[in-house]
Each structure stands twice: as C-alpha cells, then as structure tokens.
Amino acid sequence: MRSFKNIGIIGAGSMGIGIAQIASTADCSVLLFDQNKAASIQAIKKLEKVLLRLIEKGKIKPSKKDSILSNIKIVENLDSMKDADLIIEAIVENSNIKKEIFSNIESIVGDDCVLATNTSSISITSLASCLKNPNRFIGIHFFNPAPIMPLVEIIPALQTTNNLVREIHQLLITWNKKPVVAKDTPGFIVNRIARPFYSEALRIYEEQIADFATIDFAMKQIGGFKMGPFELMDFIGNDVNYAVTESVFKAFYYDPRYKPSFTQKQYSDAGWHGRKSNKGYYDYVDNIAPNSPSKDEKLLVEIFERIIAMLINEAVDALYLGIANEEDIELAMTKGVNYPKGLINWGREKSFSWVVDKIDSLYEIYHEDRYRCSPLLRKKVTK
C-alpha cells in the first residue's frame, strides 16, 4: 500500500485549513496554497486559536500543537507542490476555475501524485476529464467543520482506477475518519438523501400546516433530531442550503422530488441567511424568543411522519440506484449530519409497509411525482 506523507492543500478557506489540520495531526507534511496569501496567514492564525482551545480542554498536549503547526507550510505557488503524494483542492465551487487549477497542477506534480477535490456539488467525472491522466483523480468530500465531523465521502470518477478508492479509504482511516464510498451522482450520499429534511419541512410550512417552531419541535421531540429543519437551515445558511438544493435539482434534470422552495429562495434573496446574518427563519438579535410551538400531539406526529417517510424513501431509493451500500448510507446520515438513527433501519423499525402507505397516501392527495415510492421499498414489503 503506498504511503501518502506529503499532502498539498489548495485553498485555505474553512475547508482547506480544516483538512490541513487533519493531515498534519496525522503527522503528514502539509503544503498550503491560496491565491490570496493573506487568507493562508489568517487560516493559520485561526488554527492556532483552535489548537489553544484544544489544549485548554485537555484534548491535546502543547507539544502536539507545535508539531501540528510546524507540519503545515504556506507556499506561494503551485510549483512548490511538485513532490506531493496527494493534492486536495478546496477552492471556490466553480467548475472552470477548478479545472484550470487541476490541469495546471498536473503539469507540475509527478505521475504518481493523486489529485482530489473536496467539491460538494460538481461532477467528479467532469472534473477528471480535464486531466491527461484522469485515472488518478478522485473526490474526497469532507464535512464542515472537517476536523470534527467524522464522515468523509470518497467519490471515484468514472475514470478512477479501482485501487485508488481502497488506498484513499485506508488513508482516511489513519486520519481517524469514517469513510464511505459514493457513486458520482448529484449530492453524493448525504446531500441527496437529506433533501426532504429541508424541502418537506418547507412544503409543510407553505401549506400552512404549521409554523417553523412547530415543525422544528416535532422533528426534535418525536424524531429525536438534534436540530429541527429550520434551525439547521439557519445554521448552514439559507443562501448555501438554497444553492445546494438548486444545483441538485438542476443536476437531476429537474426531477420534482428535488424541487427548491420559493420560501427559501425569498429568505435567501432578502439576505435572511440565518445565524450569520442575525436573521433567518428565527431572529438572532436581542435574543428574541421564537413563537412557542404547538403542543398538539396529532399535528406533531403528522409532521414528523411525513418528513421521516420521505427521508426513508430517499435513502432506500439511493440503495436501489447503487449510490452506496446500505452500511455506508446508514453511516453517512448518522456521522455526516448526526441523524439519530440510520434511515433504512428506521424504515425497518416503523415497517416498510408503513412507509409505502405513507408515501402512497401523499401521492393520492397531490398526484405529484415528488411523492413516488421507490420500487425497492415496494419490493421490501413483498419480500
């Protein structure tokens, strides 16, 4: 098995510096490049603060902080990465800019150097196509904050050699991560399966069935989720969450199942992005208390059951379409977005026939393709 000791990171934003921290903690030498040198310097300063907090909490020794920092070197050009074993790109989410940087870096590094992207939404296969040797290209998708979230999705391009998936899987285990393997399709695993958590909640709100606080309360109280959908969208940022939804919708050739919501678009357009702008679905200035949620048990159950049935249907459909195996789908949702249980197992617990009935009854009401039941879910019932 080849060793990856010299790691190049391109982009020193929140993801780039997080990945640099992970690799340097695992004793790799890290070269960090950003087109804006001030961003790299700023990122190292932030990392120093993070490490000091870890010392205060007793999680690392001061000597570990020193070694983590000394393992990372800021470089001023890509030529300095010529001896890298693995390069992970975490720059702006723009396909053309990413392709330009990869064709550039390919002419600098050795033939054995693996090239990887941390993209959340761009096709790995399409990025690989800009290379002379696309076999060495792979998606390594970390979650934010990268040092804390255990899940990493490995996404081979159509062109990627089989061995590389195994090698990156092994590397990520030594980096203390929980890797899963995903097919190169829109949203990979997590950003595909999680869509109904947001979209069905928004739909319930738009149909005036319940307000934000009640929907959030239902998902936490009955479902055991740590955050409700609206709290989570405010945390992620409505602009970011809307952009992901829109890009997944387009990438699925406008499949109604992934249709974005006007409400979220308007919140995003208004600049009501959530916590970072002090206003989203909730107000974060002056600690204004949100409306109290309804305690109507029947309503809370109705909200939870509608959203969980849609999530289970999406997870089973991802299994049906071979996006990932069952174990990885379950791991992805529990370790990538902290769901209280794996969704397929949740379906088993509630019974697959209950899920089919729930989705079919939604279809009966709306006659929209959005509420189509996965063929695998029906098969599981007849088994």
Ligand SMILES: NC(=O)c1ccc[n+]([C@@H]2O[C@H](COP(=O)([O-])OP(=O)(O)OC[C@H]3O[C@@H](n4cnc5c(N)ncnc54)[C@H](O)[C@@H]3O)[C@@H](O)[C@H]2O)c1
């Ligand atoms: N933020 C998240 O939650 C998250 C999660 C998973 C994956 N991602 C993906 O990771 C990537 C980076 O996201 P981020 O949130 O860290 O972005 P960011 O905006 O925080 O940082 C991007 C950095 O890249 C630099 N940059 C831009 N163009 C460059 C170029 N041509 N060469 C060198 N440096 C360049 C910028 O100066 C900036 O410092 C994106 O592809 C994003 O989709 C983000």
